[in-house]
Amino acid sequence: MPRIGVFVCQCGNNIASTVDTKKVAGEMSKLPGVVFTCDYKFMCSSPGQEMLKQAIKENKLDGVIVSACSPHMHEKTFRKASEAAGLNPYQCEITNIREQCSWVHHDKTRATGTVKSIDLTRMTIERLKRNKPLKKIKIPVRKKALVIGGGIAGIQAALDIAEGGRDVILVEKEPSIGGNMARLSETFPTMDCSQCILTPKMVEAELNERITLYTYSEVEKVDGYIGNFTVQIRRKSKYVDEDRCTGCGECIEKCPFKVESQFELNLTKRKVIYTPFPQSVPNVPVIDAPNCPKIQKDKCGACAIACGPKCIDFKMQDKIVTEEVGAIVVATGYQLMPNERFGEYGYGRIKDVISGMQFERLASSSGPTGGEIRRPSDGKVPQSVVFIQCVGSRDEKKGVSYCSKVCCMYTAKHTMLYSHKVHGGQAYVFYMDIRSGGKRYEEFVRKAIEHDNAMYLRGRVSRVYEKDGRVVVQGADTLSGSQVEIEADMVVLATAIVSREGADTLAQRLGIGYDKDKFYNEYHPKLRPVETVTAGIFLAGTCMGPMDIPESVAQGSAAASKVLALFSADEMAREPITSVVNRATCNACWDCLTACPYSAIERESVKDRQGNIVRWLAKVNEGVCQGCGVCVAACRSKSIDLRGYTDEQVYAAINAF
């Protein structure tokens, strides 16, 4: 016979005013197995908890019910108290008679509240009788982190984790880290030069001995769970031996072929063997294999001849490396929506219609024009430039529904850069709303207007066309209610920020969620903004949605601090609410395996003494199982059950109804 104690809380008057707690306790004492009951003013108070502990010891209770507030409030409190009194904490259950009774049934006669409290407590008692003592699951933690994506967010995360004394692997798919920020000229709101603040960080990441850089690499496969991930990384062939290359650049010098530079957004060309930009980290060139005639048809080879240390190997193959890590930070960033989608703006057809990112390159002192604003068609300095905001953003029909958040700010920045670089030039900006929420952001935009003379027009542009070597912009100024036409020399489109191509594939590999726009989902947008629902995987930066550099960096640091917190203990304890398979009855139909949203179920083979496989069984990986119970309902032979929510427990509660 179980020995159960029932403690009914009055919560001051919160419960007692509509529930007769004495009566509840009294009724409960009549049930078989209940050996102790009482009611008390504040169960969660120190005296209340003391009383609970005392009662457990004195009455040798093997189960405890506290009928009080929501378990979301004080379940932890009472389980801790029970544990202190020597009881298994999972033998303590809460009945919610406050949020579910006294606060929602205002009957002053206390009749309804009391009846319902009695029912609920009885159901919990029956359930408790079938509880089994459970132990928190302990998982060892591998104290090494993986950061995917070497933009500013990823670099920051890697640096902070290394700073905290843990090893980090930073995987970047391009030949250099730096991400989109490496392309920017000067950056709002402080207008410091992007390279000047980014390059030191990139170099630091390269030199820090706790950080292993895998550039030109991608994550292929992720297995395991928090504390114990196994990751396979494809290191794409650079055709250059990284360890021996001195970064002298002779090979690049001698390469006779040029192609469009993606880094410069096709504004200029680069060699077939190249580093994306001069400050690349690591400063090791890679051969663009599809464009190299040597690799394609064995013609050329000039670079290999030029290379002093002989580190070029045209036969080099991709390598797969396997790493074991305890936590993963995803910081894969964003890309821009293809402007060609907006035929009315002429991008791709009219040379002098460019994207905001291309403008960054024009304004950058390391860019193709050395920082002079010259239009692509004929290299002239444009005397009037029209900036069009919200291109593709806030456009449900042809673009994305959300606001890209940074383009109002960088457009204001562009007008400033332009007015500083081209004296007498006039900037026009077509906008719908100006979104400049942030410290000193509004002031920044006002400065562009009031000090640098940008002409802001509230309205969208309908179309852009070429006429006599100029670009005509036709739009509206809704404030004056007029149609507007501007003959300009150049047009800059503030293109929507969208998720990376392949973001969904990576998410599926990692088992993390993403939204309709393929941005990754945070656990909770306000309270757990850098965690995912998959324990041990964290997020940072624009892979979650548009944001600027300050925010991306803050998130990189936040993710790093989460990783360091995880690594601060050698083992992690987890709630023991996981599934278990009944090995006797499982008939290996794998219904559970396909149902489990976390891939927590594995196939286990049972072997006879000779080592022949005699049968298969489902096996739950407790580290991965999150305790949702989907598998339990899926299993037709009732061979899998969920600890803490077993069929037996649930039926007991139903039967006590």
Added chain:
Amino acid sequence: MAFVCNWCTYAGADLAGTSRMEYRPNVRIIKLPCTGRIDPLFIIKAFENGADGVLVSGCHPGDCHYTTGNYHARRRWIGFKNLMEFVGIDMRRLHFSWVSASEAIKWVDLINNVTDEIKRLGPFMEYKGLKENRAEQRKG
């Protein structure tokens, strides 16, 4: 009887409590980690044990704490509805809904509406007898 998930609907009901909203007292909640945990037999058992109506509620599709548990639940219901009809349970006694942690008002409305509808239908007798019958059979 209401089967609700721990993360959304249970929290939604808590919020109704903390907001001191009032609703019909006839509901008895059983908390489960996820609607995906709900076995169709739970519902049949609930009817056997005298429930006049059953409500199942979890997170909104797409919001599931366990990523896709509620999709499983939803998929299961499709086949399950037929079964219920087959065994003679009036589908008006069985309600499915999504209530998020912030939708206290929805929870209150839901309970009120469901209770009222079930009251209109009167007590559910066909199943209540079953348990006793079986007990008697066993004895006899």
Added chain:
Amino acid sequence: MKMKLSNEDISSVRVRQIERISGEDVRKCYQCGNCSGGCPVSFEMEIPPSQVVRFLQLGRVDEVMAANSMWVCVGCLQCYSRCPKGVSVAAMLEALRQTVLRKGEDFEKIKDLPYPFLKKAPQQALVCGFRKFVS
């Protein structure tokens, strides 16, 4: 111009009627002005397309009924084609015309049209014109 707005304006049944005839929802428009920017006859309109929608949002049907906008719209669908919210001002203007025409009030009298035009113009211009201007 000063407008005094009231709850009655905002929930005007006349606007609901325009919405019903056109199948459009005036609230969807976020006043970006793209339609006015691209409308080929905006220059001729007393109230440009985006402001027509604005007046409807405010429940001010009289203002738009008094303007020539609906009669000069050529139905080219440029507004609809480029509206980022998928709103068809063309359909709203059609609805405004219909509220007049369905009352039996003609905007154009067939007998007033010049004979050489009737003889030479493509049939489609006549048929279309009659549908737009004649009840």
Added chain:
Amino acid sequence: MKIPYYPGCTLNTVAKHFDASARDAAVSMGFEMEELAQWNCCGATFPLTPDNLIGLTAPAKVLSNARKAGDTLTTLCSVCYNVLKRTNKVMKDSKEKRAVVNGFIEEEYDGSLNIIHYLEVLRDRVGFVKVKEAVKRPLKGVKAGCYYGCMLLRPFEDIGIDNAERPTVFEDLLRALGAEVVDFPNKIECCGAHLAMNNEDVVVRLSGNVMTSAVGMGAELIVTSCPLCQYNLEKSQPKVSERTAGYAGVPIAYFTQILGLALGQPVEGLGFEKNATDIMPLLQKKGIV
């Protein structure tokens, strides 16, 4: 190959030469435009009033008749194309509307027709490569502006013949015929449409923009696919010349006339004399005739 064909009322009257040149060109390309045995006017405008379906009955009637003749229907006039294609979509997509309209016309039409424009026949069924091979009188040196107007392109979701902002089908055809094409900004802007009835000023202005922008980009010829565009451009020509300094007019012709010309058909049969603008000086200058 015989393709069911709906000419529409304008092509049966003031734009007979558009119709005739298209049929002749078809024959030289190896297919035949087979006119529907029975047809009526499509209504010349797709009704934008979803609350009242009466405007759909005329085009639905056409469609239901055409379905009896085959599974495809070709049109030539942009407006007919627009109205029939959009009506067809309604009949296909909306069960309720289909029921109401069918009730009116006492037919059981389900939207299963494939409505294609003559340009699509050339592009997708014949192929511009074949067209090019069939050219006997290449339009060498002729700089042509292709004027799409509105109804051939918009709304993209319903029509989808080509990119609504950057169409190329017309240019591709003209290139196949040996012409040089010039891109001009107003090629997808309205000519003034039915305002021809009561607002000449607007029509002159819009048509004028089309012509001056084409000529500004170097066009010596404007090609159209719609009788109303053809009419408005031609009709406005004198006024535009009057109002625009340095503008001396430009010949306007249906694309089928130009097609027939390139395919080597006798020039007299192409109906150029029915156009209000004279293309002959241009053709003579280029040595084509």
